[in-house]
Amino acid sequence: MTSAPFDTQLAACAQRTEAFLIARLDGLTAAPRLTDAMRHGALGGGKRLRPFLVEASARLFGVEEREYLAAGAALEMVHCYSLVHDDLPDMDNDHLRRGKPTVWKAYDPALAILAGDALLTEAFRVLTDPQLIADSETRSELVAALAVGSGPDGMVAGQVLDIEGETKRLDEDDIFKMQALKTGALIRTGVEMGAILGRADVETRAALVLYGVHAGLAFQIADDILDVTASSHALGKTVGKDVEQNKSTIVSLRGVDGAREILEHAVEQGIRALNGFGQDAEILRILIRHFAEREH
Amino acid sequence: MTSAPFDTQLAACAQRTEAFLIARLDGLTAAPRLTDAMRHGALGGGKRLRPFLVEASARLFGVEEREYLAAGAALEMVHCYSLVHDDLPDMDNDHLRRGKPTVWKAYDPALAILAGDALLTEAFRVLTDPQLIADSETRSELVAALAVGSGPDGMVAGQVLDIEGETKRLDEDDIFKMQALKTGALIRTGVEMGAILGRADVETRAALVLYGVHAGLAFQIADDILDVTASSHALGKTVGKDVEQNKSTIVSLRGVDGAREILEHAVEQGIRALNGFGQDAEILRILIRHFAEREH
Numbered sequence: 001m002t003s004a005p006f007d008t009q010l011a012a013c014a015q016r017t018e019a020f021l022i023a024r025l026d027g028l029t030a031a032p033r034l035t036d037a038m039r040h041g042a043l044g045g046g047k048r049l050r051p052f053l054v055e056a057s058a059r060l061f062g063v064e065e066r067e068y069l070a071a072g073a074a075l076e077m078v079h080c081y082s083l084v085h086d087d088l089p090d091m092d093n094d095h096l097r098r099g100k101p102t103v104w105k106a107y108d109p110a111l112a113i114l115a116g117d118a119l120l121t122e123a124f125r126v127l128t129d130p131q132l133i134a135d136s137e138t139r140s141e142l143v144a145a146l147a148v149g150s151g152p153d154g155m156v157a158g159q160v161l162d163i164e165g166e167t168k169r170l171d172e173d174d175i176f177k178m179q180a181l182k183t184g185a186l187i188r189t190g191v192e193m194g195a196i197l198g199r200a201d202v203e204t205r206a207a208l209v210l211y212g213v214h215a216g217l218a219f220q221i222a223d224d225i226l227d228v229t230a231s232s233h234a235l236g237k238t239v240g241k242d243v244e245q246n247k248s249t250i251v252s253l254r255g256v257d258g259a260r261e262i263l264e265h266a267v268e269q270g271i272r273a274l275n276g277f278g279q280d281a282e283i284l285r286i287l288i289r290h291f292a293e294r295e296h
Numbered sequence: 297m298t299s300a301p302f303d304t305q306l307a308a309c310a311q312r313t314e315a316f317l318i319a320r321l322d323g324l325t326a327a328p329r330l331t332d333a334m335r336h337g338a339l340g341g342g343k344r345l346r347p348f349l350v351e352a353s354a355r356l357f358g359v360e361e362r363e364y365l366a367a368g369a370a371l372e373m374v375h376c377y378s379l380v381h382d383d384l385p386d387m388d389n390d391h392l393r394r395g396k397p398t399v400w401k402a403y404d405p406a407l408a409i410l411a412g413d414a415l416l417t418e419a420f421r422v423l424t425d426p427q428l429i430a431d432s433e434t435r436s437e438l439v440a441a442l443a444v445g446s447g448p449d450g451m452v453a454g455q456v457l458d459i460e461g462e463t464k465r466l467d468e469d470d471i472f473k474m475q476a477l478k479t480g481a482l483i484r485t486g487v488e489m490g491a492i493l494g495r496a497d498v499e500t501r502a503a504l505v506l507y508g509v510h511a512g513l514a515f516q517i518a519d520d521i522l523d524v525t526a527s528s529h530a531l532g533k534t535v536g537k538d539v540e541q542n543k544s545t546i547v548s549l550r551g552v553d554g555a556r557e558i559l560e561h562a563v564e565q566g567i568r569a570l571n572g573f574g575q576d577a578e579i580l581r582i583l584i585r586h587f588a589e590r591e592h
Contacts, residue, residue: 028448028449028453030448030449030450030453030454030457030477031448031452031453031454031456031457031477033456033460034448034452034453034456035448038448081413085409085410085413088386088409089386090384090385090386090404090405090406090409091406091409108386109386110386110387110459111456111459113381113384113386113387113409114381114452114455114456116413117377117381117412117413117416117447117452118447118448118452118453120413120416120417121416121443121446121447121448121452122443122447122448124420124439124442124443125439125440125443125444125447127439128436128437128439128440128443129440130436136432136433136435136436137432139432139436139439140424140426140432140435140436140439141424143420143421143423143424143435143436143439144421144424144425146420147417147418147420147421147424148421150417151413151414151417151418151421152324152326152327152330152331152334152414152417152418153324153326154326156327156330156410156413156414156417157324157326157327157330157414158326158327159410160327160329160330160407160410161326161327163406163407164329181326181327
C-alpha cells in the first residue's frame with residue numbers, strides 16, 4: 001500500500017468509483033428515464049466503503065487498479081440497488097437517503113423497483129467484462145461470490161429476517177445471524193473479492209473472509225449505536241427508525257454500553273485475523289477501526 | 297434432436313427444469329419464508345419455453361444435458377423474478393398468475409420484492425457453478441449474455457418503455473423497440489445461451505440470435521392478440537389488461553388481422569435464419585410456429 005493517509009486513500013477510491021459508475025451508466029441508452037433513476041440511486045453519495053474493501057484486499061496481492069476498480073464498482077452497484085429497494089414504500093418507506101430524496105420519491109415506486117433490478121443485473125455484467133477483468137475463472141468466481149453474498153444465502157435473507165424481527169422478538173443469536181447476512185455479507189464479500197482477484201490460496205482467502213466477517217459486525221453495531229445517538233443531519237438519513245419500527249438490535253438488547261463492548265471485541269478479532277499479513281494489511285486494520293469509530 | 301414429438305420434448309424439459317429448481321431452492325435455508333416465496337414464484341407453472349429454447353439451441357452442438365439444464369433454469373429464474381416484480385401493486389397490480397395468487401397476494405409486497413431480487417441473484421450463481429458448467433469462459437459469457445438480455449439494455453429497459461407507453465402514444469417503431477426489449481430480449485438470450493454453451497462460431501451464433509429475435513417478436517404479438525381474444529380461464533391470468541391500461545400494442549395500432557400478418561412474417565423470417573442448420577434445427581422451426589399458434 002502507499003503511505004497516503006487513510007482519508008486520502010478512501011476519498012481517492014470514492015472518486016475513481018464515481019467516475020467508473022458515471023461512465024458505465026452513460027453507456028446505457030435503451031431507456032433514458034431508467035438510466036436517470038439508476039444514476040439517482042448510484043451516484044453522488046456514499047463513502048464507497050465496499051469498493052475500498054475490495055481495493056485494500058486486492059492490493060495485498062498486487063492486483064491492477066483496473067480490475068479491483070471494476071469489482072468494487074460492481075459491489076457498490078449491488079449495495080446501491082439494495083438501498084433503492086429498501087427505501088420503497090412497501091419496505092422501509094424512507095423519503096431521505098444521503099441527504100436527498102430516495103429514488104421512489106424522486107421518480108415513482110415502479111421505476112425505483114426497476115432501477116434497483118437494473119443496478120443488480122448490471123453489476124454482474126461488469127464482472128464478466130473481459131476488458132475489465134482478464135481471467136475467466138476470476139470473473140466467474142467473482143460473480144459467484146457476489147451472488148452468494150447478496151442473494152438468498154446472504155443479504156436478501158438478512159433483509160427478510162430483519163423484517164420478521166419487527167413482529168417477533170429476536171434473541172441475541174437471531175440478531176447476530178440477521179446482521180451477519182443483512183449487512184455483514186456484502187462487507188465480507190468485498191474483502192473476498194480482493195482475495196479472488198489476487199488468486200489467493202485457500203488459507204489466505206479464509207483469513208481475509210474472517211476479517212471481513214468481523215468488519216461487517218463492527219460496521220453494523222456501530223450503525224445501530226448511531227441510530228440512537230446521532231442526529232438526522234449528521235447521518236443524512238432518518239434516525240431513530242429502529243426504535244420506531246420496534247426492530248431488535250444489539251443496542252435494544254444490551255444497551256449502548258453493552259453494544260460498544262461487543263463492537264470493541266469485533267475490532268480486536270478482525271485485526272487478529274490479519275496477523276499473517278504484516279505491514280501490508282495496515283490499511284485494513286485502520287479500516288475496521290474506522291467502521292467502529294465513525295460518526296456518520 | 298430425438299424424434300420424440302414436440303409436445304413430449306417440451307413437457308420433458310419442463311419436468312427436468314422443475315426438478316432442478318426444486319432441488320436448488322431446497323438448498324436455500326437461511327430464511328425459510330424467503331425460500332417459500334421464491335418457490336411460489338418459480339415452481340409449479342409455466343410451459344418453461346425459455347429453458348426449452350436453451351435446450352433446443354444447445355443440442356444443435358451436442359451440449360450435455362447437465363449444462364443446458366442449468367443454463368435454462370437460470371434463464372427461467374430470471375423470467376420468474378420479472379413476473380414476481382411485474383405483478384407488484386406498484387407495477388401491474390395483478391392478483392392472479394398461472395391460475396394462483398401472485399406472490400405479493402400470497403405473502404406481502406415486501407417479500408415479493410425480495411423474492412424477486414433473490415431469484416434474479418441466484419440465477420447468476422447457478423451459471424457460475426463449476427459443477428454444473430465446466431468451462432469458466434462459458435460460465436462468464438453466459439452471465440454476460442443473461443445480464444445484457446435481462447438488464448438495462450434488455451428486459452428492464454423494455455419494462456420502463458412499456459410503462460411510459462401507458463401515458464404517451466407510442467408509434468409502431470416505439471412498440472417494436474419496447475417489445476424487442478421487454479419480451480424479446482430473454483427469448484433471444486435463451487437461443488444465444490445455447491450457442492454459448494456450444495462454443496458456436498460468430499456466424500452461427502449470429503444466425504441463432506436472428507432466429508431468437510424473430511421468435512421473441514412472434515411470441516409477443518401472439519400474446520397481444522391473445523390479450524384481446526382469449527378468456528381469463530384459458531390464459532390463467534387477467535386478460536384485457538392492455539386495453540384497460542391503455543397500452544399501445546401492435547394490435548391496438550393494426551387490429552387483430554394486421555397483427556396476424558406481422559406475426560406470420562416474423563415466423564417466416566425466423567425460419568429463414570435457420571437455413572444453414574438443416575434437419576437438426578427442426579425443433580426450433582416447430583417452436584416458433586408454436587409461439588405463433590398458441591392458444592394460452
